[in-house]
Structure formats: structure tokens, C-alpha cells
Amino acid sequence: MGFKLAFIMFLLMCGMGAAGKMYYDNTQARIQILTENNAKLETAVQTQEEAIQSLQADFARANEELQKVNAEFAKTRAQNNVLSDKLARHDLGVLGNAKPGLVQRTINRASVKAGRCFELLSGAELTETEKNATSANAFNSECPWLWPGTSTP
């Protein structure tokens, strides 16, 4: 009777031991996979955060560029009004009738300068006279804002 009991107990202990071992191995494998998953998810979260930060910086830069462009546009509109103001100050018809020679020379010079403004905008190299200009008006009175110097027109 005692031997039978001991044998049954031995079998039970072996079974429990094997079951425990299998349980341990299974749990360890799960822990390892979950730990790795956790590390990968942390990396993914960090990547997402960096992407969001990058997007926010892009928005800030876009806003900055927009403000710059608006300011520059306001300048070009003001520059565009310079000629209209100049023409409004003089009656070209009366002047031309009274002094056709003088007005003809004036508008021909102005036309050459206006054409030069387009050339400069297209990337033309500066002439010696333009390089040596000491003021924006001396540079080109039709588009003094294109002067690369430092004084104001």
C-alpha cells in the first residue's frame, strides 16, 4: 500500500514538475516578446512625436514666409505707385506742347531706364556706371529699389 502511494506521488510530482517547466518556458517567451514589442512601440511613439514636431516647425516656417511675402508685396505695390504719382504731378500734354524737345529727351531717357529695370530683374550684370553709383537714384531713377547698395532711394 505504502509503495503504491509513494509511486503515485512520484508520478504526480514528475507531472507537476514537467507542467511547471512548460509553464515557465511559455511565460518567459511571452515576456520576452512583450518586452521587445514595448521597446518597439516606444520607438514608434518617439518617431511620431518627432514627426509632429517637424510638422509644427514647418507650419511656423510657412507662416514666417507668408508674412515676409506679404511685406515684400506691399513694398512692390508702393513702388508701382511711384510712377503714377510722378505722372500725376505733371501735365505731360501741356509740357510736351510747350517744350517738345525737352520732354522727348526726358521720356526717352526714362524709357531706357525702365527697360534696364527689366534687364536687371532678369539677372543682368551691372554696368560699370551702375556699379560705381553712389546713390539709388543715380543707379536707376526708375527702379531705385534694385540698387544693391545700402543707402535708401
Add this chain to the structure above:
Amino acid sequence: MRSIVNVLGCGLALALLSGCSIFGGGPMPKQIEISAKPVDKPKLELPKADQLFFKEMEWILITPDNYEEVFEKLSATGRPVVLFGLTDNGYETLATNLSSLRAFVQQQQIIIAAYESYYKQSEQALDAANAEIAETADEAKAIQDQNKEEEQQDSLFKKLNPFD
């Protein structure tokens, strides 16, 4: 007989506590794989627009007092005696139209410069972000490798385990 029942009862209880997991305990979690490889964009290299060269032109003013003189000079050049005229208002309109065109060209240049500046800065920021992401991934991998090594070293149970 009673002791056999006790032993079997204890065994059953232990089997219920620990042994059930060996029959499954749910599917093994899948190992996830994350890939964050940046794709390089080809650079856009465009040629510059053609440079403008304006040809000289001449305005001629004609009044009731000088028209004869002007036409005489014109016929002396051998060119057909004809002039394409504008009134003072027409001239002013032409001049302001050209001024508007110049402002438009300037505005286009401002827009192009803004795009260039924005995309250059964005590219730099993107490169920096990609470098940080790569660094983070490397750190995570290093931690994983370290964990694995520690796990292998620390598994004393495995060394003592007679079933291993």
C-alpha cells in the same frame, strides 16, 4: 485510501493552478516589426530664365508747331513717313502698364524666393528629424540586445533545471 484521495486532490489543485497554461493560455503574442526608412527625393535642378536685353526705341513728340520738321527728318532717313501715335494719356497708360508688369515680375521673384527658402529649411529639418529617428531606433535595438544578453546570463533556473 483517504491519503490517496488527499494526494490526488492536491495534485488536481496544483494542476488547475499552474498546469492549465501548458494547454494554451491564449495564442502567443505576435512580434511586431516597425520600419521607418526615409525616402530620398531627387533634387530639382532647373535652368535660369533667359536674360532680357531691351532694344533701344525712340519716342518722338509731335506738336502743331514741329510736325513739319519731324516729318522732314523722318523722310531724310529713307524710312516710310509714318508714325504710330499716342496721346499724353495713352503714353501715361502705357508707362503705368509697364510699371505694373515690372511689379508683377518682382512679386513672382519674391514668391519663388519664398518657396526656395521654405523648402531648403524644410529639407534641413527633415534631415535632422531622420537622423534623430535613426538614433532612437539604434538605441532601442541596443536596449533589446542588452536585455536578451542579461536574460541569458541570469537564467540560473535554466542551469539548475534538471529538465533543461
